[in-house]
Amino acid sequence: MLGQTRNLALVVRIRRMLKSLSIVVLVAATAACGGAKTSGTKPTVVADPASAFGPLQEGADYQTYTKMSKAPFASPTHGGRDVEIWVNAAGVEAYKKGEPSPAGTIIVKSSTEKADDGSTIPGPLFVMSKKDKDWSYALYWEKPSAKWIKQLGGPVYWRTPSPKAAYCVECHENYDNELGGVPEEARAW
Numbered sequence: 001m002l003g004q005t006r007n008l009a010l011v012v013r014i015r016r017m018l019k020s021l022s023i024v025v026l027v028a029a030t031a032a033c034g035g036a037k038t039s040g041t042k043p044t045v046v047a048d049p050a051s052a053f054g055p056l057q058e059g060a061d062y063q064t065y066t067k068m069s070k071a072p073f074a075s076p077t078h079g080g081r082d083v084e085i086w087v088n089a090a091g092v093e094a095y096k097k098g099e100p101s102p103a104g105t106i107i108v109k110s111s112t113e114k115a116d117d118g119s120t121i122p123g124p125l126f127v128m129s130k131k132d133k134d135w136s137y138a139l140y141w142e143k144p145s146a147k148w149i150k151q152l153g154g155p156v157y158w159r160t161p162s163p164k165a166a167y168c169v170e171c172h173e174n175y176d177n178e179l180g181g182v183p184e185e186a187r188a189w
């Protein structure tokens, strides 16, 4: 099913197409009036407020949720970090049973990674929340590690509908109920 992100990405793409179309029309119009041809017109950057950093909204209280993993386990799909999974009260039963999560479910995956000096430092928080029938995704990292800071440019809070959170959907939509689940040997239940 097409998620909200997909739809938004489409809208953005259509907007971009329309924009470049109007540039073409503009150039054609100037040329027709004998004006000089404009060259090297760059497409305008589309503003993406859903990737602006700010305090974490949904999932900020994750430490009050039920921890579904009995100990940190390695997640190759989330940067090879050690992760733990937390589910709020609304979602616990369905998560355990592998059933579709009810509206109101929030799932947070906390993570840690190893710094160059071997110490363990906090990694990003991965958040999934289901308000209605679609999941929203977020990646929140207040203090990216030295390894990542250059690439990320500072703290990050990418969330649906930002195109930066689209890769979460692309992978998660391959799983039942869009959930990867806790590996059996790491389950707390």
Ligand code: HEC
Binding pocket: 074, 075, 076, 077, 078, 083, 085, 107, 108, 109, 126, 127, 128, 137, 138, 139, 165, 167, 168, 169, 171, 172, 178, 179, 180, 181, 182, 183
């Ligand atoms: C390449 C595939 C892939 C990508 C990309 C990915 N995930 Fe996951 N995700 C998984 C798998 C597999 C699991 C379960 C096993 C694990 O945690 O390693 C999982 C588990 C989770 C969970 C715990 C709930 C559950 O059971 O699914 C959350 C929350 C989560 N991911 C959020 C995110 C967010 C947010 C992003 C994007 C920033 C993201 N994921 C990107 C594959 C992916």
